[in-house]
Amino acid sequence: xxxxxxxxxxxxxxxxxxxxxxxxxxxxxxxxxxxxxxxxxxxxxxxxxxxxxxxxxxxxxxxxxxxxxxxxxxxxxxxxxxxxxxxxxxxxxxxxxxxxxxxxxxxxxxxxxxxxxxxxxxxxxxxxxxxxxxxxxxxxxxxxxxxxxxxxxxxxxxxxxxxxxxxxxxxxxxxxxxxxxxxxxxxxxxxxxxxxxxxxxxxxxxxxxxxxxxxxxxxxxxxxxxxxxxxxxxxxxxxxxxxxxxxxxxxxxxxxxxxxxxxxxxxxxxxxxxxxxxxxxxxxxxxxxxxxxxxxxxxxxxxxxxxxxxxxxxxxxxxxxxxxxxxxxxxxxxxxxxxxxxxxxxxxxxxxxxxxxxxxxxxxxxxxx
Amino acid sequence: xxxxxxxxxxxxxxxxxxxxxxxxxxxxxxxxxxxxxxxxxxxxxxxxxxxxxxxxxxxxxxxxxxxxxxxxxxxxxxxxxxxxxxxxxxxxxxxxxxxxxxxxxxxxxxxxxxxxxxxxxxxxxxxxxxxxxxxxxxxxxxxxxxxxxxxxxxxxxxxxxxxxxxxxxxxxxxxxxxxxxxxxxxxxxxxxxxxxxxxxxxxxxxxxxxxxxxxxxxxxxxxxxxxxxxxxxxxxxxxxxxxxxxxxxxxxxxxxxxxxxxxxxxxxxxxxxxxxxxxxxxxxxxxxxxxxxxxxxxxxxxxxxxxxxxxxxxxxxxxxxxxxxxxxxxxxxxxxxxxxxxxxxxxxxxxxxxxx
Numbered sequence: 033x034x035x036x037x038x039x040x041x042x043x044x045x046x047x048x049x050x051x052x053x054x055x056x057x058x059x060x061x062x063x064x065x066x067x068x069x070x071x072x073x074x075x076x077x078x079x080x081x082x083x084x085x086x087x088x089x090x091x092x093x094x095x096x097x098x099x100x101x102x103x104x105x106x107x108x109x110x111x112x113x114x115x116x117x118x119x120x121x122x123x124x125x126x127x128x129x130x131x132x133x134x135x136x137x138x139x140x141x142x143x144x145x146x147x148x149x150x151x152x153x154x155x156x157x158x159x160x161x162x163x164x165x166x167x168x169x170x171x172x173x174x175x176x177x178x179x180x181x182x183x184x185x186x187x188x189x190x191x192x193x194x195x196x197x198x199x200x201x202x203x204x205x206x207x208x209x210x211x212x213x214x215x216x217x218x219x220x221x222x223x224x225x226x227x228x229x230x231x232x233x234x235x236x237x238x239x240x241x242x243x244x245x246x247x248x249x250x251x252x253x254x255x256x257x258x259x260x261x262x263x264x265x266x267x268x269x270x271x272x273x274x275x276x277x278x279x280x281x282x283x284x285x286x287x288x289x290x291x292x293x294x295x296x297x298x299x300x301x302x303x304x305x306x307x308x309x310x311x312x313x314x315x316x317x318x319x320x321x322x323x324x325x326x327x328x329x330x331x332x333x334x335x336x337x338x339x340x341x342x343x344x345x346x347x348x349x350x351x352x353x354x355x356x357x358x359x360x361x362x363x364x365x366x367x368x369x370x371x372x373x374x375x376x377x378x379x380x381x382x383x384x385x386x387x388x389x390x391x392x393x394x395x396x397x398x399x400x401x
Numbered sequence: 402x403x404x405x406x407x408x409x410x411x412x413x414x415x416x417x418x419x420x421x422x423x424x425x426x427x428x429x430x431x432x433x434x435x436x437x438x439x440x441x442x443x444x445x446x447x448x449x450x451x452x453x454x455x456x457x458x459x460x461x462x463x464x465x466x467x468x469x470x471x472x473x474x475x476x477x478x479x480x481x482x483x484x485x486x487x488x489x490x491x492x493x494x495x496x497x498x499x500x501x502x503x504x505x506x507x508x509x510x511x512x513x514x515x516x517x518x519x520x521x522x523x524x525x526x527x528x529x530x531x532x533x534x535x536x537x538x539x540x541x542x543x544x545x546x547x548x549x550x551x552x553x554x555x556x557x558x559x560x561x562x563x564x565x566x567x568x569x570x571x572x573x574x575x576x577x578x579x580x581x582x583x584x585x586x587x588x589x590x591x592x593x594x595x596x597x598x599x600x601x602x603x604x605x606x607x608x609x610x611x612x613x614x615x616x617x618x619x620x621x622x623x624x625x626x627x628x629x630x631x632x633x634x635x636x637x638x639x640x641x642x643x644x645x646x647x648x649x650x651x652x653x654x655x656x657x658x659x660x661x662x663x664x665x666x667x668x669x670x671x672x673x674x675x676x677x678x679x680x681x682x683x684x685x686x687x688x689x690x691x692x693x694x695x696x697x698x699x700x701x702x703x704x705x706x707x708x709x710x711x712x713x714x715x716x717x718x719x720x721x722x723x724x725x726x727x728x729x730x731x732x733x734x735x736x737x738x739x740x741x742x743x744x745x746x747x748x749x750x751x752x753x754x755x756x757x
Contacts, residue, residue, distance in 0.1 A: 069705075075710075075711070101705040102704065102705065102708075103701055103704045103705060103711075104704065104710070104711050105711040107663065107666040108663040108666075109652070109656055109657070109663055109666055110452055110453075110587075110655075110656045111453065111697075114449045114452060114453070114698065114701065115701050117445070117449075118439075118445070118449065118701050118702065118705075119705065121445055122445070122702065122705075123705055123706075133563050133564055134564050134661070134662075134663055137658075138656075138657065138658045156563065158562075201553065201565065202553075203562060203563045203564070203565065204562040204563055205562075205563045232549060233549075233662070388562065389562055
C-alpha cells in the first residue's frame with residue numbers, strides 16, 4: 033500500500049500528538065476487551081454486500097483486546113433495535129456497526145438516544161450534526177471510483193460495445209454507480225452504451241438471472257451490477273460465455289474465465305478507525321468518508337484475460353485517483369434525456385454531498401428511472 | 402386434551418433439535434438453554450419476544466378467521482402492506498386534526514383497506530368461484546407491487562434518497578411503548594391481544610360464530626338452514642384483513658415512522674404458521690405467536706454466543722411445526738383407537754362415545 037506519503041504522515045503525527053496531550057483517565061482500562069457488535073441485513077456469505085462487511089469484521093476480530101459479536105439476517109424493523117439492545121444489555125457491547133442503510137432512521141437513532149454511552153457506527157447514512165446524536169456516526173466509501181475503473185476495463189474488453197448493468201432500485205447511490213461505470217466505459221470508446229435493468233429490490237436472485245440472460249440475448253458482452261449479492265449474475269455471465277465486473281466483494285472465484293475486475297469495499301479501514309477511537313476513548317468521528325486514496329474501497333485483481341492496454345489505462349487512472357488529481361463528475365455532462373447536468377468547466381468533487389442525491393442517468397445509459 | 406399435542410410436540414422437537422445440533426458437533430444443550438434464556442430468561446428477553454409476537458397475532462387472525470368458515474387465506478402480507486401504506490399517507494390529507502384523532506383515523510383506514518383487500522378474496526371465491534388460496538396469494542403479490550410502485554413513485558418523499566419511503570410521520574403521531582421503564586413493548590401488543598380475545602368471543606360465544614362453524618363444517622347444511630353463507634364468508638375475510646391492515650398501521654406508527662420496503666418482511670407469512678399451529682383458535686394464537694416470537698428473539702443470542710448461523714432458529718421453528726402436525730394427527734388417531742376399543746367393550750353405549 034502506498035499510504036506512506038507526506039500527508040498521511042502528518043495526519044498520523046498530529047493524531048499521536050493529540051492522543052498524548054489528552055489526560056490519561058480518558059483511555060480505557062487496558063485489560064478489559066472492547067466488545068464490538070456487527071449487525072448484517074443478509075447472510076454473511078452472500079458473495080456480496082454482507083460478505084464484504086463480514087470479511088472486514090473478521091479482521092477486526094484479530095485486533096488485540098477486541099471481542100467481536102455478530103448477528104446476520106436482521107431485518108430493518110424493530111428486530112434490529114432488539115438486536116442492538118441485546119448486544120448492549122446481554123453482551124456489554126460498547127461499539128456497534130449497523131451495516132445496512134435502512135437501519136439508520138429510525139432504528140439506530142432511536143437506540144442511540146437510549147444508550148448515550150454506546151457508539152453506533154452506521155454504514156451509508158448521512159449524519160447530520162443539527163439533529164442526530166453525538167454517539168452516532170456514519171461512514172461510507174466512494175465506490176463509484178471502483179465502478180469507473182470497472183467501466184474502463186469493460187470498455188476495453190467489450191466487442192459488441194454494449195454493456196449490461198443490473199441494478200436493484202433507482203436510488204441515488206445506485207444511479208451514481210451506473211453513471212460512473214458508464215463514464216468510465218465511454219472514456220475508452222464513446223460508442224459504448226450501458227443498458228440498465230432495475231429488478232426492483234436488493235436481493236431477487238431469480239429476477240437477476242432473468243435480467244442477465246435478457247441482456248446477454250440483447251447482445252451485451254459484459255455484465256455488471258449493483259445488487260446485494262452479485263453471485264447469480266456473475267455465474268450466469270460465466271455460463272453464457274460473457275464477461276463480468278464484480279461489486280461489493282470479489283466474485284473472481286465464481287467466474288475464472290470472464291471475471292474482469294471488480295469494485296470492492298474495504299471496510300477494514302473505517303472499522304479500524306472507529307475501534308481504535310473507542311479503545312483510546314477519543315470522541316467519535318461522526319462523518320467518515322473515503323475512496324481509493326483513503327483505503328475505503330479497493331479493486332479486484334484483474335482477471336487473466338484482461339488485455340494489457342486495459343490494465344495500463346485503468347492503473348494510470350487509479351494512480352491519479354489516489355493522488356487526488358482525478359475528477360469523476362465534470363462538465364460537459366448531459367443526462368440521457370438531453371438535459372445539461374454539468375456545463376463545460378463545472379465539476380463536482382468526490383466529497384460533494386450533491387453527488388449523494390443523484391437523480392439522473394448520464395448520456396450513454398439506455399434505461400429510465 | 403386439546404393441549405396434549407402441543408406439549409408433546411414441544412418436547413419432541415427440542416429432542417430432535419438437540420440431536421441435530423449434536424450431529425453437527427455443536428454445543429447442543431448449551432444452545433437449548435440459550436433458546437430459553439434468549440426468549441424468556443429475563444424481562445428484556447420477554448420484551449424482545451413480545452415485541453416480535455405483536456404483529457404476528459394480528460396477521461395470524463387474517464388466516465384464522467376465514468379458516469373458521471373453511472377458507473385458507475394466505476395473502477395477509479398484502480393486506481398488511483396496503484394497510485400500512487394507507488395509514489402512513491392519511492396524515493398528509495388530515496393535517497388539521499389533533500394527534501389522537503389522526504391516529505384513530507389511521508387505524509380505521511388501515512383496517513378498511515386491509516379488510517377490503519382480503520374481502521375481495523372472499524367475494525371472488527363466493528361470486529366468481531375463484532380458489533381463495535391461490536387468489537389471496539396472487540392478490541398479495543399485486544398488493545406488494547402496488548405498494549412498491551406507489552412508495553417509489555407518486556407517494557415517495559423526495560428527501561428519502563437511498564431508501565424510498567413515504568413522507569415521515571410527525572413525531573406526535575408515533576405510538577410509544579407501554580412503559581418506558583419497565584415494559585418496552587409498543588401498544589401493538591395490546592391491540593393484538595384485544596383483537597385475539599374479540600375474535601375468540603366472536604367464534605366461540607356468538608351466534609355468528611356458531612353460524613360460521615356450520616359454514617366451515619358443511620356448506621350445504623348451512624345453505625339448507627338458510628344461513629347467509631356468502632355474507633358470512635366475506636365477513637370473516639373482511640375482519641381478518643382488517644386485523645392484518647392494523648398490523649401494518651402499527652408497523653408504520655410504532656416502528657418505522659413511514660411506509661417503506663421494510664414493511665415487507667414476511668409478517669403475513671409467519672402469521673400463516675402461527676394460525677395453523679394454533680389450529681385457528683384465536684386464544685391459542687396469543688400463545689403460539691409468543692412462542693414464535695421467542696424463538697426468533699433467541700436466535701439473536703445463539704448467533705452471538707455460539708456463532709451459530711441464523712438458520713438455526715428456522716430449523717427449530719420447522720421442527721416445531723412439523724412435530725405439532727404429526728402429534729396432532731397421532732393423538733387424533735390414538736383417540737380414535739380408544740373410542741373403537743371402548744365401543745367394542747361396551748357396545749351398548751357406542752352411540753354416545755363416538756360423539757365424545
